[in-house]
Amino acid sequence: MLSLVTSEKEIRKAQHLLSQTITSSADKHGEISVGGKGWNQRARLVYWNAIYDFWWTTREETDRYWNSFGLGEPRWDSKYSHNIVVEINYPKEGKNNRLSGLIAVDGERTYLMQRGRIGGGRKGIGKTLFCDNFTGEWQDVWDGDNFSKVAYVGLFKSPKFLAQLAAFVKDVSRIKDNRIEKLLPKNMPLEIFSNEFQGTKRYHMPDTLEQQCNHGLVISALRAELTNKGLKVGNRGRIDLYTLGKDKEITTLYEAKTDDSINSCCHAIGQLLYYSRRLKISPRLVAVLPDTITSETRNIFRDLQIDVLTYNWKNNQPNFKESW
Numbered sequence: 001m002l003s004l005v006t007s008e009k010e011i012r013k014a015q016h017l018l019s020q021t022i023t024s025s026a027d028k029h030g031e032i033s034v035g036g037k038g039w040n041q042r043a044r045l046v047y048w049n050a051i052y053d054f055w056w057t058t059r060e061e062t063d064r065y066w067n068s069f070g071l072g073e074p075r076w077d078s079k080y081s082h083n084i085v086v087e088i089n090y091p092k093e094g095k096n097n098r099l100s101g102l103i104a105v106d107g108e109r110t111y112l113m114q115r116g117r118i119g120g121g122r123k124g125i126g127k128t129l130f131c132d133n134f135t136g137e138w139q140d141v142w143d144g145d146n147f148s149k150v151a152y153v154g155l156f157k158s159p160k161f162l163a164q165l166a167a168f169v170k171d172v173s174r175i176k177d178n179r180i181e182k183l184l185p186k187n188m189p190l191e192i193f194s195n196e197f198q199g200t201k202r203y204h205m206p207d208t209l210e211q212q213c214n215h216g217l218v219i220s221a222l223r224a225e226l227t228n229k230g231l232k233v234g235n236r237g238r239i240d241l242y243t244l245g246k247d248k249e250i251t252t253l254y255e256a257k258t259d260d261s262i263n264s265c266c267h268a269i270g271q272l273l274y275y276s277r278r279l280k281i282s283p284r285l286v287a288v289l290p291d292t293i294t295s296e297t298r299n300i301f302r303d304l305q306i307d308v309l310t311y312n313w314k315n316n317q318p319n320f321k322e323s324w
Contacts, residue, residue, distance in 0.1 A: 002111065004143040005103040008093035014103045014110055015058075015065045017156050022056050023047050025162060032074045035081035046082075048073055052166035055082075064091050064099060069169045086172040088114050088153065095143050102150065104141045111213070112153040112165070113141065118172050125176055133175045135223070135235050136168060136216030155213045160316045164213050167220040211258040218256045218311065221318040222288060239275055242283070250281060254309075256288035265289070265297055272306055 005011055023029070026047035034044040034057055048055040055074055059066045068084045075082070088101035095102075100117040103110060116127040116134070130151075140147040154164035219240055226233045232244040241254040255271045257264040268287040276283060287301055291310035301308050311318045 002104045002106045002139055002141045004095055004141055004148075005105055005110070006094050006144070010105075010110075011065070011090065011092060011103055014112070014156065015067075017110075018067065018112065019058065021156075021161060022049070025049055025051075027051075028073075028076075030074070030076050032076060033079060033081040034068065034070075035083055046070075046074055049162065049166070052162055054166050054169050060092075064089055064096070067101065069165075071169060071173055085169050085176070086114070086118055088112065097143075097148070101153075102141070104139075104150075110156045112156065113139075113150045114153050114168070115148070115150050118176065130172070130175055132237055133235060135171055135219040135240065137212040139212065152213045152216070158213070160214060160217065163217055163316045167216045170220060171216060214258045215256065218258060218288065218318045221311075222254065222256065222309075222320065225320050238271070240288075250279065250283045252284040252286060254286045254288055258290070260290050260293040260297070265293075265300075269301070269304060269306065273304070 005014065027050040029045065029047045031043045031045055033042070034046065044057040044059070046055045046057040050073070053072060055070050055072075057068050067088045068086075069088070070082055070085050086100075089099045090096070090101040090103060091099060097115070100115055100119075102113050102115065104113050105111070116130040118125065118127070118130050134151055137152045138149050139152060141150050151168075152164075153168045154161045158164070219235070223233050223235075223241060226241070226243060233241055234244060235241050239253065240256050242250045243252045243254075245251045253272055253275055255268045257268050265287070268289070272285040272287065276285060285306045286309050287306050288309045288311065291312045293308065293310060298308055309320065311320045313319065
């Protein structure tokens with residue numbers, strides 16, 4: 001079970017690890033003007049990672065750590081302010097549900113997480129929009145009194161941590177983009193696929209939690225591949241991804257899993273069949289699975305008229321190149 005970290009010492013260790021991981025892998029750093037609520041567009045020291053193409057800046061307040069992220073290489077010599085995509089801020093000790101970020105632990109593993117508060121200063125940009133369109137995974141975290149449903153950002157000390165973090169920042173940027181509404185299919189019963197947080201609390205083993213951190217990576221990479229092929233790609237609620245035809249009807253449904261276990265394969269089958277029936281359409285159904293899937297399991301998907309798209313991991317990123 002994931003539990004909220006409230007110890008001042010442990011939160012300080014997590015912040016130090018975040019800082020060390022980002023700064024040690026940065027390709028360039030320097031002072032730029034950073035905008036956003038509370039920043040007063042002052043010059044801030046930022047670190048930019050060229051591989052994942054995001055920048056980070058931080059500051060320590062009396063009662064909290066501020067961590068702000070943006071995309072693209074900063075305009076190092078520009079006097080103009082750089083927009084913050086998302087903040088992941090958490091208290092220096094105790095709990096504060098009003099802040100966007102938190103640190104959680106499960107055994108010896110520590111996770112960076114976010115409550116879905118993405119701000120943005122524009123009408124309609126907030127937690128509801130994030131919940132409906134986030135492509136990563138959610139998990140219940142026990143804070144000593146109650147459970148809170150929060151979004152995974154990344155697993156500290158994982159070799160994929162920076163990739164997970166970058167995928168989260170890019171997903172928030174996509175969600176804030178006002179083009180999302182243009183990718184909604186027509187006649188879609190959104191209430192069926194909303195991310196309303198109801199039902200029984202679920203607990204996962206640590207290995208499963210790590211796999212869930214990678215779900216957003218897989219979806220982000222798949223979205224990029226499909227978009228590069230000229231397809232209109234969207235997602236909503238529990239549907240991982242879909243593609244749209246000229247008349248905004250769903251042509252393909254995608255369901256991604258980060259392992260090839262029987263449980264994950266059964267979930268993929270059930271979700272694809274359920275969604276297609278509830279939509280009252282007959283789109284192409286595609287299960288996205290690791291390339292370690294067995295031929296026997298492939299045959300089961302084929303018999304159910306579900307295509308299988310496989311991927312492997314290359315440089316901590318999902319690779320679909322051999323599957324298209």
